[in-house]
Amino acid sequence: MTDWIETSTGNRISRKAEITGSDRILIRGNCTISEDVKLQGDVPLGGSSKGSITIGKYCYFGKGSVVVPPRIGDGGEETLHGPVEIGSYNIVGERCKIRSASIGSRVLIEEDCTLGDLSIIYDCCVIRRGTVVPPRMIIPPYSDVSGVPGENFLVEELPNSYKHILQTDAKRLHVLG
Amino acid sequence: MNWGSSDFKVLCSSEENVRQFTGETSTDNFITKGGAWRELAELFFCPECHECKSYDQCQFSVESKFCSGCFSVFEKKNVTKCTKNCVICPMCGCTLAINAKDDNSGDKKGKVFTMSCTFCSYAYKTDIVIKPAFLTKIIRQTNDDQNSDHLQFIDTVSRALEVEIEAVKKAKYGDDRKSEVATFVDPNTLKTMGLSTASGALVQENQDGLERLLSFNEKEDIELVRTQMSKTSMFDCPSRDAVISQAYSVFRTGSCSGKEKPGAIPKVSHILPLAKKLHTRLSYRCDQCKSILALPDKNPFSTKYKIKWNAIDILPRLSLSGRNHGDYPKEITLNHSVNVLLTIENPLSVPLHLTLATIPTLDGGFLSNHESSVQITLPIAKVTLGGKETDGKDETSVIKSIPTPFLTEKTKISKTELALRSDYQTIAASKDIDSSFDLYDSLYESGDNWCVIPLNILLSRVPEYVRELNIMLPLHLCVESDLTDVHKFSGLHDSKLNYKYWTISDMGTFVINSKK
Known part of the structure; x- marks a missing residue:
């Protein structure tokens, strides 16, 4: 239990997680940041946004997942990034790489997924194991996404029951660890 | 982790199946051949028929069509692709990044659009566009010109x-x-x-x-x-497949801007971008009674449903486990039993009355070996589950709604709750779980809206050459519940929900222990 930091808002953060630029990261509460998770908030931001990573409530980040604000262009010598907004009741599996601009609420990202720069994932989506979401791709609500572009990339309809399932699972995962 | 999937699948049988198996003496035949097994999450519950309905047993109609790229809603019936500016890569289906530049070099003055794939190295350049038009229209015109x-x-x-x-x-x-x-x-x-x-x-x-x-x-x-x-x-002209394979070989070698030799396969950029396919929001009706089972909001980016009769919101959720969030043993010995915990959760806010039954002796279609036989014992047949409190806003109410077998020792709150459930602890401390079952001989444990029932699986017959045995566990549930406030407002004629169904769980492969 000593491996975890528990905040007053109910967040559980592993001491082995690597969080940089914490003054630019906002976590609403009841989130779990597992070990070896990397939240890279110290990137140069383009535009007027102050926060680089915003995370809603009851989000779970599995071991080794990485969240980096998406690249939006070159600002001369350094690469500029835009903010990333992650909604509530999301589950991010182990070893995922997230560079999206926005992830809605009640989204399940299974293990070993890669979400490309500036991709947008709307609410109630399931990204299946090993999926590569290409840069700038927009995934509409109730989508079941799987595969790798150019090989077997597929966006199918997700039953609306998943809205309830994902919310319950995200809450349970937080209290069960 | 198997997210969103349940241990048990539900048998969805059509009228034709039921008619076909009416008078059939063997229940096994009906369960194994009388319909399709579906995940609970993929089912609707028809309030008029009082039955689970799969997508195959529903009629659907398109409520709205929209493009996920530009947010536009399309009303026309025959439109299946975005008619505005959303184009995708013809090679990998990814979004194309679009750049517009003024071109005043020639006689014509206008704009040239360059589209490059964000995933592969595909790129396409339009001719000079003089009049403003949607990109899909420009590409369609080019296509018509090229293929005139x-x-x-x-x-x-x-x-x-x-x-x-x-x-x-x-x-x-x-x-x-x-x-x-x-x-x-x-x-x-x-x-x-x-x-x-x-x-x-x-x-x-x-x-x-x-x-x-x-x-x-x-x-x-x-x-x-x-x-x-x-x-x-x-x-x-070469076939499209030939062009695509050539394009991939160009990607592998590093560049797609090589000079085109006379008579060679065209450059990648000669393949035109494709218009993005539209997404749809569908409403579903019961094929039998035409009741609306799901009616989405017309706004394509809303997740709200005006009407939804999802089976997962009504049917009890069943799962099998061992003790302490663990899996049940996967070894079985002849004439020895394996104890499994069956957890039932009530998703409704009103009480649920359940009558459980199973096939006492499993053989044939439920086991991977037809000469084997397994006996199932359910110590209790009738259960009443309390209503679920409204979705817990704090951690305490969330943890109270979790059945004990799922609790872990990974978090403080879960560990504390596990200790508090003292009855469970007493049982867990017992080394021989059989004797605990005898003590209770009924419910193993129960909470606000859940209960745990012990289930005994005895291997009564197995040929000597069989080393592994796959077991499918069928359960018959007869459920009765009041209507929730939400259901009352939806104008149902009945005052109660009464339904029965077969459900089955693939328990996996058990290794047969040779010890006798």
Whole structure:
């Protein structure tokens, strides 16, 4: 239990997680940041946004997942990034790489997924194991996404029951660890 | 982790299946062949039929069509692709990044659009665009220009064939309307139909003899088309597959901007981008009683449903486990039993009355070996589960709603709750779980809206050569519950929900222990 930091808002953060630029990261509460998770908030931001990573409530980040604000262009010598907004009741599996601009609420990202720069994932989506979401791709609500572009990339309809399932699972995962 | 999937699948049988198996003495046959097994998450619950309905048992209609790229909603029935600016890579289906530049170099002054794939190295450049138009329209026009010869030829052949077929029909059915047939091959008519010199040979053939048209000769016609094809240059183009494979080889070698050799396969950029396919929001009706089971909000980016009858919100959720969030043992010995915990959760806010039953002796279709036999013992047949509190806003209410077998020792709150459930601890401390089952002989444990029932699986017969055995566990549930407030407002005629169904769980493969 000593491996975890528990905040007053109910967040559980592993001491082995690597969080940089914490003054630019906002976590609403009841989130779990597992070990070896990397939240890279110290990137140069383009535009007027102050926060680089915003995370809603009851989000779970599995071991080794990485969240980096998406690249939006070159600002001369350094690469500029835009903010990333992650909604509530999301589950991010182990070893995922997230560079999206926005992830809605009640989204399940299974293990070993890669979400490309500036991709947008709307609410109630399931990204299946090993999926590569290409840069700038927009995934509409109730989508079941799987595969790798150019090989077997597929966006199918997700039953609306998943809205309830994902919310319950995200809450349970937080209290069960 | 198997997110969103349940241990048990539900049997969805159609009217035809039920009729077919009525009077059938073997329940096993009905369970194994009487319908399709579906995940609970994929089912609707029809409030009029009081049955679970899979997608196959529903009628659907399109409520709205929208493009996920530009947020536009399309009302027209025949539109399936975005007609605005959303284009995708023809090679990998990814979004194209679009750049516009002014081009004043030539006689024409306008804009040139460059589209490059965000995933692969595909790129496409439009001609100079003078008038503002949607990108899909610009690409469609380019496509028409590029394929004008091809399209014209196809058009010509198809029209000529129509004429020929019509003439053959008339000849076959003895309708002597030669003057009418003649109008089909009248040179002026053909001219107005757009037949030009490209199909000169065919037109000539038509003009040469009406009698020839009337006597249908397949071999001759094939030969004619072959001759025509050999004269037309557009068939010199490589197939799309060849172009794509060539394009991938170009990607692998690093560049797609090499100089095009005369007669070589066209550059990647000659393949036109594709318009993005539209997404749909569908509403579902029961195929039998036509009740609406799901009606989404028309706003494509809303996740709200005006009406939804999801089975997962009504049917009890069943799962199998061992103790302490663990899996049950996967070893079984002849004439020895394996203890499994069956957890049932009530998703409704009102109490749920359950009657459970199973097939006491499993063989045949439920086991991977037909000569084996397994006995199942359910110590309790009737259970009443309390209503679920409204979705817990704090951690305490969330943890209270979690059945004990799922609790872990990974978090403080879960560990504390596990300790608090002292009855469970007493049982867990017992080394021989069999004796604990005997003590209770009914419910293993129960909470606000859940209960845990011990289930005994005994291997009673197995041939010596069998080393592994897959077991499917069927359960029959008879459920009765009041209507929730939400259901009352939806205008149901019945005051209660009564339904029964078969559910099955694939318990996986058990290793047969040779110890006797």
